[in-house]
Amino acid sequence: MTTEPVILIENLQMSYGSHQVLKGISLKVRQGEVIGYIGPNGAGKSTTVKILLGLTEGYSGSVKVLGTDIAGGGVDYKRRIGYVPELADLYDSLTAREYLTFIAELYGIEPERADRKAQRLMELLGVREVYDSRIASYSKGMKQKVLLISSLLHNPDILFLDEPLSGLDANSVMVVKELLAQLALQGKTVFYSSHIMDVVEKVSSRIVLLYDGRIAADGSFEELRAMGKDTSLEGIFNELTGYHDHKETAETIAQAVREE
Numbered sequence: 001m002t003t004e005p006v007i008l009i010e011n012l013q014m015s016y017g018s019h020q021v022l023k024g025i026s027l028k029v030r031q032g033e034v035i036g037y038i039g040p041n042g043a044g045k046s047t048t049v050k051i052l053l054g055l056t057e058g059y060s061g062s063v064k065v066l067g068t069d070i071a072g073g074g075v076d077y078k079r080r081i082g083y084v085p086e087l088a089d090l091y092d093s094l095t096a097r098e099y100l101t102f103i104a105e106l107y108g109i110e111p112e113r114a115d116r117k118a119q120r121l122m123e124l125l126g127v128r129e130v131y132d133s134r135i136a137s138y139s140k141g142m143k144q145k146v147l148l149i150s151s152l153l154h155n156p157d158i159l160f161l162d163e164p165l166s167g168l169d170a171n172s173v174m175v176v177k178e179l180l181a182q183l184a185l186q187g188k189t190v191f192y193s194s195h196i197m198d199v200v201e202k203v204s205s206r207i208v209l210l211y212d213g214r215i216a217a218d219g220s221f222e223e224l225r226a227m228g229k230d231t232s233l234e235g236i237f238n239e240l241t242g243y244h245d246h247k248e249t250a251e252t253i254a255q256a257v258r259e260e
């Protein structure tokens, strides 16, 4: 394994109009780390990931992925990255075979090889029987599995995942959680953004909490736990983001529902 960071972010700032979303983020991610990237809704997690993927421009600061300054617009580093977006635009009118071989082709994988690998991964994830059905007919979890496969076909070095377990059944969740650990053992780096705290707690070797445009905590779960009073990541999250009134908020909402 190399010791150079695979992701190096220095003083990253990003605004949409007058709204400053990222207020100076610095982060070094090393090969083989599984980063749990967490934060409240709207904190800027997806924005960070989209910048790292070269999908969002207009930021300031420096961002290097796999040694490449992404501001240079190079595409080589993108070939070594896999991405499972939060809201996916799957081509519903295609079958998984058509979709996955098409995606693989974009990565320069020869169609027959891609087809073999896609079928194998569909089989391992228990969805081989719908390989030739239109994606439009799939359940949410089946679509999620196709997305996961599409991010892995080209054997990427870094995997960016935004709520990757969304819609997956309990057995599939266990498989994917274990898969992430196995991929990290192979030396792949995983950048995992999710709101499901008990999963983040279990799969991440390091947790980065984004709050108010800045990194509010960065460390292993044990290190984060040592910082506060709470013992669960959910509790630590509430503590670090200064949120204590979930019960009152829920009561007020329930009351508002009854109002005329």
Ligand SMILES: Nc1ncnc2c1ncn2[C@@H]1O[C@H](COP(=O)(O)OP(=O)(O)OP(=O)(O)O)[C@@H](O)[C@H]1O
Binding pocket: 016, 021, 039, 040, 041, 042, 043, 044, 045, 046, 047, 048
């Ligand atoms: N294209 C855009 N134009 C304007 N504002 C945007 C755009 N994309 C994101 N934002 C704003 O930036 C902020 C951060 O959004 P982002 O999607 O990065 O948050 P997030 O941490 O991923 O949230 P969530 O947990 O809800 O997915 C939000 O206030 C959002 O409204």
